[in-house]
Amino acid sequence: MDAPRPRRRSTPFLIGLVAILAALPLGYFLFLHQPPPPPPRPVVEAPPAPPPKKGPVQLTLEEVRGTVEVRHGTGEWRAASAGEALRPSDAVRTRDGSYAVLIGGEAVEVRMEAGTEVSVEALTDSLSRLFLGNGMTTVRIKPGSGQTFQLKAAGSDAEARSEGGTFTLSNNGAGTVALATLVGEVSFSGQRKVVIVRAGQQSVIRPGQGPTAPTDIPSSLLLKVNWPARPTVSRRQLVVSGQTDPGNHVDVAGQRVPTDAEGHFSHTVALKEGANSVQVRALSVGGLSQENQRELTVDTTPPGKVTVDPPLWNDPNPHNQ
Structure with missing residues (x-):
């Protein structure tokens, strides 16, 4: 009759042990288990920003040396x-004796x-x-600037065009236009x-x-100059040709x-009375230059008195018939 008592006493213990063992996974999950990180969000790339819109080239006078004049529209010089x-x-x-430099940002330079x-x-x-009325100008266009440069010439249908070169153009205003390319290439x-x-x-x-x-x-x-045969001249004006x-x-x-x-x-x-120095200078579109100079003396003193035979003045009939 006394044997069943220990079994009854062990039953609550067993039930408690089972409850503890059953609670272990839940406790681990609740207190020790680290939840997996959330899945990464998909990266949505923003569309590339459109390139900044380029405005027109701003052309300005960068350098002014000597006598340089400007005319805006139909205004006065x-x-x-x-x-x-x-x-x-x-x-x-x-x-004469002056020069100017124009710039268009970093893309264009005109001398x-x-x-x-x-x-x-x-x-x-x-x-x-641009339009070259006369004279000579050197143009530089920065390669890769996206700028096309055209230079037209007055008195002719001549046109120079480049997208990244350096060139010199001259125009006499009467149809003769010369071009030399220093860097890159130019369409002429x-x-x-x-x-x-x-x-x-x-x-x-040529025309x-x-x-x-x-x-x-x-x-x-080539530079040939036609100078007077003698270094002394009797006139204050001299025609220099060549x-x-x-x-x-x-x-x-x-x-x-x-x-x-x-x-x-x-x-x-x-020329002035006395000593004069006259210089002739030629400059080519290729950048070559040459000078030819002559020292001249102007003497406008009239010659001495002329002696005339007196009987000649007394002849009543100087023109014999």
Whole structure:
């Protein structure tokens, strides 16, 4: 009768042990188990920002040396100043012994030699078009700038076009236009003919003709000057004439002198009594220059008295019949 008592006493113990064992996984899950990290959210890439919209090239006068004038639209010519903005229909000109530099941001640079006139025709985000009335100018277009540069010439249908080159263009205003490429390449056209002038080459357009086949820039240039036979002259005006290569820029006594289609030039120089130094300088589109100078003396003193035979004046009938 006493044997069943221990079994009854062990039953609650067993039930408690089973409950504890059963609770272990739940406790682990509730207190010790780290929940798995949430799945990564899908990365949504933002659409690329559109490139900033380019505005038209802003052309300004960067440098002004000597007598440089500007004309806005149909206004009057007036003295130019550095930093002045230029817009389509504006024009700039340099007088003798002067020069100017125009810039269009980092994309375009235009250097004007003395005696040069340039007008602005178009300025957009991808095109700059200028008009060379006369003289000589050097243009640099930065490669990769997305800018196309066109330079047209007055008195001709000649046009230079480049997207990343450096070139010099001269125009005598009467149909003779010369071009030399210093960096890159330039498309040179006229009379429905187009040639590609590459670095180190030059080409010339004469009135009514297309551009010549590109040739290497020569190592020297032609400059012949017709000086008086004697260093002493009796007049205070002197006609200085000569010849250079077609398209060259010529200065006589500091004044720009136009040349014809064959490079001939002529200019009247005012001299002073006594010693004079007269200089002739030629500059080519290829960057070559040459000078020819002469020292002249002006003597306008009249000759001494002339002795005349007195009987000649007393002859009543000097013209015998």
